[in-house]
Amino acid sequence: MRSHVLLLTCLSIVLSAHSLFSRTAPGPNPPFAAIEFQRLFGNELDNRFNKVIRVGDDYYALGTDEKTDGVTAHATLTRLNFQGQVQWTIRVGVPSTWNDIIETDEGNLLLVGGTAPYDVNANGLMGVATPSGSFLWVKYYSFADRETLSKVVRHPNPDNPAFPYYVLGVTQQQNASTNDDINLLNINADGVVNWRKLIGNIADEEFWRDLEILSNGNLFLVGHAGSSAVSVQINTAGTVVSGNSYATGMRINDAVERPGSGYYFVGSSSPSSPAQISRVNPNFQVVWSRTIPSYHF
Numbered sequence: 001m002r003s004h005v006l007l008l009t010c011l012s013i014v015l016s017a018h019s020l021f022s023r024t025a026p027g028p029n030p031p032f033a034a035i036e037f038q039r040l041f042g043n044e045l046d047n048r049f050n051k052v053i054r055v056g057d058d059y060y061a062l063g064t065d066e067k068t069d070g071v072t073a074h075a076t077l078t079r080l081n082f083q084g085q086v087q088w089t090i091r092v093g094v095p096s097t098w099n100d101i102i103e104t105d106e107g108n109l110l111l112v113g114g115t116a117p118y119d120v121n122a123n124g125l126m127g128v129a130t131p132s133g134s135f136l137w138v139k140y141y142s143f144a145d146r147e148t149l150s151k152v153v154r155h156p157n158p159d160n161p162a163f164p165y166y167v168l169g170v171t172q173q174q175n176a177s178t179n180d181d182i183n184l185l186n187i188n189a190d191g192v193v194n195w196r197k198l199i200g201n202i203a204d205e206e207f208w209r210d211l212e213i214l215s216n217g218n219l220f221l222v223g224h225a226g227s228s229a230v231s232v233q234i235n236t237a238g239t240v241v242s243g244n245s246y247a248t249g250m251r252i253n254d255a256v257e258r259p260g261s262g263y264y265f266v267g268s269s270s271p272s273s274p275a276q277i278s279r280v281n282p283n284f285q286v287v288w289s290r291t292i293p294s295y296h297f
Contacts, residue, residue, distance in 0.1 A: 037084035046073055055103050055131075057082040062098040062111070065091055072116050073097070077109065077129055088133035096125055100151045104189050105164070107131065112167050114148025115140065124149040124169055124183070126191050139191045143198075147171035147183060151211035153219075159236035163187060163194035166219055166236075168211040171198070181205050182221070184238060197238040207232055209252060209267075215259040222252040222265065229267065231255065231284065244284040250276065262287065 041047065046066035052059050059080040064073035072095035079087040092098075098113040109129045115122050124141035126149065141149070149169035158164040169183035181200030187193050199205065207223030207230050214220050218233040218241055229250035233241040246252075249270030256264050262281040269276045269291055278289040 036082075039084045041086070045069060048073070049078075050097075051099070051101065053101055058087070060101060060109055062101055064097055065089075071095070075113055075125070077101075077111065079131070079133060090129060090133055090135060092125070092127070092138060098125075099149065102152055102154055104128065104154070106189060108136065108189070110152060110165065110189065112149035112152045112169070118146065118148060120145045120172070122146045122148055126167070126187075128189065128191070137191060143183060143196065144171040149183070150208045153211055153213055155213055155219075155236060157217055157236070158186070160186070160194055165189070166211065168208050168221060170206070170208040179205070182208055184219075184234065186238065195238055197234075199232070199240065210254045212255055212257065214257055220255060220257070222255045224251050229265075246278075246286060
């Protein structure tokens with residue numbers, strides 16, 4: 001289906017929980033956001049950007065591109081210079097989407113996502129691209145009937161230094177249920193899997209929304225399971241350390257740690273799913289929650 005082309009506005013401060021709550025410098029607050037550039041990208045077909053990171057003075061934007069009207073879009077990676085001018089765009093050869101991106105130790109871009117549509121044939125997708133605009137490799141991962149990969153992080157102190165990257169995803173339960181379980185992968189920069197952990201039970205596990213590295217070295221997963229929001233700590237060897245559940249109807253989509261003082265969660269709450277911000281103490285007890293009507297995180 002034809003849709004509007006994307007209007008991309010790059011801000012000096014990313015509007016996310018990380019920028020809202022991770023400021024530690026003293027002194028007056030900086031301006032909330034300053035526009036660095038504003039441009040239109042795309043054509044008359046369905047073109048989208050869904051995530052942007054900054055590396056040096058340039059930007060890398062994950063997106064999708066509809067080759068012809070009405071077909072499922074293909075995942076794209078676009079490099080923009082500091083003025084927002086397109087340097088190059090590369091496209092995956094099958095219908096797909098990229099969900100997350102980080103810079104590797106070698107200065108390349110590691111991407112994770114999945115094939116599209118998200119149905120029984122969907123596979124996890126990973127790739128590495130160079131700053132000059134070519135894929136070194138793209139690989140497909142099939143552990144179940146339906147899966148996709150959502151987040152990737154580089155751990156500063158991995159359990160195995162040869163495999164410093166951790167990838168989070170979601171996979172269909174093996175009993176032909178419509179419910180999902182959690183995939184956690186430990187990989188190297190070539191996409192070789194050191195180990196895979198399947199986390200879940202008979203409920204619908206959806207705590208693949210965010211993956212963070214905590215100050216204690218553990219991996220931190222957030223989302224929901226069944227009807228309740230959850231957070232889970234996992235060590236670098238892939239062993240579950242602890243888990244906590246929160247209010248029924250609450251959903252967590254992103255999290256950030258304030259070392260020594262707890263955590264902030266952003267997501268939504270029922271019944272009408274308004275945006276919600278919550279502060280949680282170091283013992284994972286909710287200190288306060290605030291909803292923002294007419295907004296969604």
